[in-house]
Amino acid sequence: MSLVVLALLFAGGGTAVAVLLPWLPTAAALQASEIDPVFWMVIGIAIFIFAIVAAVIVYSVFAFRVPPDDDSDGPPVHGHVALEIVWTAIPTALVIAIGIYSAIVIQRLDQLPKHHLTVDVTAQQFAWTFKYPAAGGATSGELRLPLDEATLLRMTSLDVIHAFFVAQFRENEDVVPGMTTTLIVTPTRLGSYPVICNELCGLGHALMRAEAIVMPDKAFAAWEKSQSKATASPSPSVAGAAVFKNNGCGACHTLAATGATGKIGPALDKLPKWAAEAKQPLAAFIRTSIVSPNAYIQPGYPKNVMPKTFAALPKTQLDALVQYLISSSKKG
Ligand SMILES: [Cu+2]
Numbered sequence: 539m540s541l542v543v544l545a546l547l548f549a550g551g552g553t554a555v556a557v558l559l560p561w562l563p564t565a566a567a568l569q570a571s572e573i574d575p576v577f578w579m580v581i582g583i584a585i586f587i588f589a590i591v592a593a594v595i596v597y598s599v600f601a602f603r604v605p606p607d608d609d610s611d612g613p614p615v616h617g618h619v620a621l622e623i624v625w626t627a628i629p630t631a632l633v634i635a636i637g638i639y640s641a642i643v644i645q646r647l648d649q650l651p652k653h654h655l656t657v658d659v660t661a662q663q664f665a666w667t668f669k670y671p672a673a674g675g676a677t678s679g680e681l682r683l684p685l686d687e688a689t690l691l692r693m694t695s696l697d698v699i700h701a702f703f704v705a706q707f708r709e710n711e712d713v714v715p716g717m718t719t720t721l722i723v724t725p726t727r728l729g730s731y732p733v734i735c736n737e738l739c740g741l742g743h744a745l746m747r748a749e750a751i752v753m754p755d756k757a758f759a760a761w762e763k764s765q766s767k768a769t770a771s772p773s774p775s776v777a778g779a780a781v782f783k784n785n786g787c788g789a790c791h792t793l794a795a796t797g798a799t800g801k802i803g804p805a806l807d808k809l810p811k812w813a814a815e816a817k818q819p820l821a822a823f824i825r826t827s828i829v830s831p832n833a834y835i836q837p838g839y840p841k842n843v844m845p846k847t848f849a850a851l852p853k854t855q856l857d858a859l860v861q862y863l864i865s866s867s868k869k870g
Contacts, residue, residue: 545593552585566706566727573708659693661700661713664742665845674766679786684758703736725752778862795866809867
């Protein structure tokens with residue numbers, strides 16, 4: 539009797555902790571409605587097992603307590619076949635049930651609607667780059683997504699294994715060098731959500747973050763159009779400025795022509811001076827500095843801070859960026 543009361547108490551306590559505390563952030567993707575029930579099923583099973591185990595332990599501590607002066611051996615117990623069958627069969631059934639249900643959900647999440655957007659995601663220590671093939675291959679440091687439309691993320695890594703995770707979308711997928719993994723996300727809520735690397739990938743792992751910005755359909759279409767126009771522009775000052783802005787260079791660098799005032803890296807208005815000090819021709823100096831930042835470290839600035847992801851920029855965008863930095867720094 540008291541064993542049952544204890545089990546109910548533990549079950550109630552476990553349920554209160556699960557239900558009363560806000561564990562999950564507000565869902566922002568259609569996929570959450572598939573994933574959350576799996577999560578709650580596993581939590582439910584865990585509370586069930588926890589209640590039984592905790593109740594039996596606490597009950598035994600009191601019920602089978604020996605008097606302080608009892609130094610005799612306990613009764614010889616050689617197991618209990620029926621009990622062993624029960625505690626093997628029940629967990630086996632539960633684990634198989636979780637496995638089958640998860641497999642069904644994963645299979646459903648892999649259904650790609652015909653009408654969808656594709657974004658190529660590149661991970662590298664310690665940054666994300668998002669490329670939009672439909673917008674002339676424009677790249678962005680932010681993941682912009684249209685509301686209520688399925689987006690296929692094709693992901694790969696340039697170095698070690700990373701993992702793409704947005705808690706509000708509930709989805710997580712490894713990003714592995716040498717292969718392309720995919721994830722389908724259908725945002726259902728406007729807003730901006732953190733993209734987190736969910737696989738310990740090196741010293742800067744904790745800083746490997748980006749924003750996923752869910753936009754109204756029309757605003758997204760306008761953004762996409764402006765991107766493809768800007769990056770395809772024959773004028774380096776338009777295309778280069780767009781690449782500079784999209785890739786977040788201004789967060790770390792000052793460049794008067796763009797209004798950027800970052801202080802983490804050297805001021806790009808002084809590039810001709812830096813190139814001369816490095817004894818390199820300006821164009822080659824800029825290009826190398828962008829695609830392999832550690833090839834030359836500006837004295838007084840830290841190594842391994844400038845992301846290496848820009849090596850993945852399409853050639854046309856890289857050319858435009860280099861041209862743009864040459865012309866705008868000569869003015870500065
Ligand atoms: Cu990472």
